[in-house]
Amino acid sequence: MKISLQTLFALSPLAVLVVAISACDEDITGPFEGSTVNLEISHVVGTADLVVDDVIRYANVAGNNYSVKDLRYYVSNFTVHFDDGSTYGSSAAHFVDARASRSETHSIQLENVPDGTVVGISMVYGLDAETNVDGALPNTLDTADMEWPPPMGGGYHYMKLEGRWEDSGNPGSLLGYTTHTGARFMPSMGDTYRHHHFINVYMDLVDTAIDHGESPEEGYEIRITYDVNDWYEDPVTYDFEALPQQMVMPLLDVQEQLMVNGPSCFSASFATV
Amino acid sequence: MKLSRFYLPLCLGVLVCAACSNGTDPDPTTYPPPTALELALPPEFPDPLIPVDNPTTVEGVRLGRMLFYDPILSADSSQACGACHIQEFSFADSLRFSRGVAPGHPEGDRQAPAIINPMWLPAAFWDGRQPTLEAQAGEPVPNPIEMNLPWSQATARLQRHADYPTLFGQAFGTDVITMDLAVKAIAQFERTMISVDSKFDRVNRGLEQFTAEQDSGFVQFFTEKADCFHCHGPKLGTTHRFNNIGLDSVYTGGVDRGRILVTGNQEDLGKFKVPTLRNIALTAPYMHDGRFNTLEEVINHYNTGGHDPTNQDPLVRFGTGLGLSPQDVQYVIAFLNTLTDTAYVNNPDLSNPFDS
Structure with missing residues (x-):
């Protein structure tokens, strides 16, 4: 799935930090009775809707046939971009569980969005360095197992993507994959040093005017499509037969390779509802 | 290993505070409202699961503890919940399969699970078939391979008992004993089963x-x-x-x-x-x-x-x-x-x- 993105700048932690700060500079300032923008996230694998279960339904670009048993993640820092260069957003983090039974978690609202012509929306897939620390997020039963364990530096997984795949060298055999992403603890750099991983995503939108005086009763909707297959392609093909599928949490090269692929998972379109 | 930031010092003292309603239309002329029991919960734990229609009270927990351990709820009055959920074993059973009270003492078909921090349990039983502690507590009493006593008979026994009507009245404002109230009391007791003092903690x-x-x-x-x-x-x-x-x-x-x-x-x-x-x-x-x-x-x-x-x-x-x-x-x-x-x-x- 090819989509227009302006994201690869996100690969350096320094660049990520700068972007996050600049976005905050023009963030929400005081109450404003603007429009509500509803962000609806839908999950697909290539051309198919995502079904979270144990059935081998999908194939990635490397030819691995696989299932998606679990997809849970954090998204944060949603920011609307206007044609005059201004932005409006929220630093809030949201937990999403892609299982159909948890579909209510796929809808996120941005309130009081000011009038203007929207040209794009950005978000952090995952949690920025400030948020990805122990205790920064509400501790709920649903999210308790998103924690990144203490010996690995603490904080949170920003994604758990799990399932099984067919080992072509051993027909009929299913092996597990656990694409778990988060910060890399590097004790050699100091007791508390963590190499943070998260992904800045910018999604172009066809210029659309938001006018709270004329906004429909339910507000506006931006539909974000999340293609799971793109974790394993574009630009780097990730072949389960050649690269680690398990125990990737401490692997810096794998974590960073996934960060390269992550931005292409997302596209967005505007809808008036 | 610096871990103190993950677990703050815990106080497990029980705080007794103002009275509260339990939603069962108590008759205040007969029984005063029960006393709310506020447990000092581990701050690092998620919010507990407590049904709004069954708040934890001093009187409810006292009653629930008695029901948990009283064999009156089994057909031959020989077996209580606590017979298979044994405190020494963290409220599990050391047997592979617990045995019921019916003739021949039939074995259960699954291992009796431990009861630890059940206040955070979103689904009960190995297969998760019950969503609350209250619903869970309703099953073993009439189960033929467990306590084997229909709830109608169990509540009749409790109703005839010298003490239980008053204990129910104190806990729920009514001395008319029902299964609903009995399982609520057992669930209240179970919610006091909080374990956060291991060496790991x-x-x-x-x-x-x-x-x-x-x-x-x-x-x-x-x-x-x-x-x-x-x-x-x-x-x-x-x-x-x-x-x-x-x-x-x-x-x-x-x-x-x-x-x-x-x-x-x-x-x-x-x-x-x-x-x-x-x-x-x-x-x-x-x-x-x-x-x-x-x-x-x-x-x-x-x-x-x-x-x-x-x-x-x-x-x-x-x-x-x-x-x-x-x-x-x-x-x-x-x-x-x-x-x-x-x-x-x-x-x-x-x-x-x-x-x-």
Whole structure:
């Protein structure tokens, strides 16, 4: 799935930090009775809707046939971009569980969005360095197992993507994959040093005017499509037969390779509802 | 290892505060409102699950504790809840399958699970078939292979009892005893079963230190080497999810089919609820059917990668296993032993009131 993105700048932690700060500079300032923008996230694998279960339904670009048993993640820092260069957003983090039974978690609202012509929306897939620390997020039963364990530096997984795949060298055999992403603890750099991983995503939108005086009763909707297959392609093909599928949490090269692929998972379109 | 930031000092003292309503239209002229019991909860735990129509009260917990331990709720008045959920074993049973009171004392079909921190339990039983402690408490009494007493007879017995009508009145404002009120009382008592004083907890609070062997096991447990933590997190010791961990690959010949019996969903074949590992050293035998007698057997199951049912959990590494050496296994067991909370299994407030 090819989509227009302006994201690869996100690969350096320094660049990520700068972007996050600049976005905050023009963030929400005081109450404003603007429009509500509803962000609806839908999950697909290539051309198919995502079904979270144990059935081998999908194939990635490397030819691995696989299932998606679990997809849970954090998204944060949603920011609307206007044609005059201004932005409006929220630093809030949201937990999403892609299982159909948890579909209510796929809808996120941005309130009081000011009038203007929207040209794009950005978000952090995952949690920025400030948020990805122990205790920064509400501790709920649903999210308790998103924690990144203490010996690995603490904080949170920003994604758990799990399932099984067919080992072509051993027909009929299913092996597990656990694409778990988060910060890399590097004790050699100091007791508390963590190499943070998260992904800045910018999604172009066809210029659309938001006018709270004329906004429909339910507000506006931006539909974000999340293609799971793109974790394993574009630009780097990730072949389960050649690269680690398990125990990737401490692997810096794998974590960073996934960060390269992550931005292409997302596209967005505007809808008036 | 600096862990004190994960676990703040805990105070488990019980605070008695203002009265509250329990939603059962109490008659204040006969019974004063029950007294709300506010438990000092571990701050690092998620919000507990307490139904709005069954707040925890001093009187309700007292009544629930009596009902939990009173054999009056079994057909032959020989067996209470506490007969199979034994405090010494963290409210589990040391038998592979508990035996009921019916003639011949039939065996149950699953291992009696431990009761630890049930206030955070989103689904009860190995297959998760009941959503609340109240609903769970309703099942064993009439179950023919457990206590084998219809609730109509159980409540009639309680109604005739010299003390219970008054105890129900004090707890719920009415001395008309019903199953609904009885299970509410038992659930209230169970919500006081809070365990957060193991050595692991005390290390997290900076009060103690692991031995070298325990620390090695801790690191293996909480990294992907032994990879226990993905299902058994640091606070509750469980995700409460339902997994097929590859204990079986064929589900014929009486092999327990697990959660599929509840949902009818093929995806749930052979799935069971992930149990907490808190007090795990006290709760042998292990698994839903008690097939493993030791923690070493349990770890060796994961170390060999499971039997590969089609829906085996990806975290159970079929084909490769964990790759733990025998020494690694012993380190993990050394850590698991630090999850034992002896204060919990000796807590007099949770003990059999009829023994004193």
